[in-house]
Amino acid sequence: MTIQTWPDLRYYLDEDLKANGMTCWRFQDRYRRPEVYYQRLMRKLEYLLAQPGMIARARRSLVRFRFMRMSIATGISIPPGVFGPGLSIAHYGSIVVHSKVRAGAYCRINSATNIGFANGGVPYLGDHVYISPGAVLYGPITVGSRVVIGANAVVGKNVPEDVTVAGAPARVISNRNSRSVMPKFVPFPEEHNAASN
Numbered sequence: 001m002t003i004q005t006w007p008d009l010r011y012y013l014d015e016d017l018k019a020n021g022m023t024c025w026r027f028q029d030r031y032r033r034p035e036v037y038y039q040r041l042m043r044k045l046e047y048l049l050a051q052p053g054m055i056a057r058a059r060r061s062l063v064r065f066r067f068m069r070m071s072i073a074t075g076i077s078i079p080p081g082v083f084g085p086g087l088s089i090a091h092y093g094s095i096v097v098h099s100k101v102r103a104g105a106y107c108r109i110n111s112a113t114n115i116g117f118a119n120g121g122v123p124y125l126g127d128h129v130y131i132s133p134g135a136v137l138y139g140p141i142t143v144g145s146r147v148v149i150g151a152n153a154v155v156g157k158n159v160p161e162d163v164t165v166a167g168a169p170a171r172v173i174s175n176r177n178s179r180s181v182m183p184k185f186v187p188f189p190e191e192h193n194a195a196s197n
């Protein structure tokens with residue numbers, strides 16, 4: 001699912017706020033939560049990229065400019081169209097994600113992480129994947145839903161659902177899933193919840 005319509009955009013913005021522990025967006029949050037502001041500009045850009053016409057193109061240029069400026073200010077480089085609804089970016093600071101990566105809903109990503117291209121492809125991540133600080137994911141791999149990637153893990157192979165992996169190279173260290181490490185405010189809706197715990 002990607003953002004195509006105005007209701008899609010509203011849905012993504014609402015789920016992103018929930019996943020970041022917020023109930024509404026106020027002007028001052030641009031300065032208090034710059035990583036969430038970055039994310040909102042990313043969602044607006046995703047919406048505008050799907051709109052035809054001259055006006056949309058003009059608005060797209062403006063939003064893209066503000067998005068790029070926030071990218072430099074926050075150190076976050078997540079291209080539009082990568083993460084599903086309910087993304088939660090834990091802190092500003094270096095986060096780099098390749099534009100072809102696809103990730104599901106309600107993922108949480110920490111700083112000093114990199115999800116990138118290698119061996120001819122990029123990772124595909126399921127829902128509710130928790131990425132700890134310093135993790136690197138690369139290559140044409142699949143990371144199952146509700147996985148925890150440990151701090152400083154180097155992940156270059158497929159990871160099954162509902163496990164915790166850590167180390168370099170990463171290996172499964174337990175069958176604990178991301179429910180145990182996600183903050184309480186990250187939603188686990190029923191449809192994303194079937195196999196957890």
Ligand SMILES: CC(=O)SCCNC(=O)CCNC(=O)[C@H](O)C(C)(C)COP(=O)(O)OP(=O)(O)OC[C@H]1O[C@@H](n2cnc3c(N)ncnc32)[C@H](O)[C@@H]1OP(=O)(O)O
Pocket residue numbers: 090091110131132133148149150151152153164165166167168173174176181
């Ligand atoms: C600013 C902020 O606060 S942002 C938030 C930052 N914090 C985080 O993101 C939390 C990151 N947490 C981790 O990395 C944790 O280690 C987890 C969640 C991956 C694993 O936690 P647990 O399931 O409790 O694992 P546990 O501590 O029992 O360790 C099990 C084994 O894995 C090893 N292990 C755990 N984490 C790692 C790791 N990141 N890298 C390598 N080995 C690890 C342990 O040494 C232990 O090995 P042993 O059995 O040989 O002694």
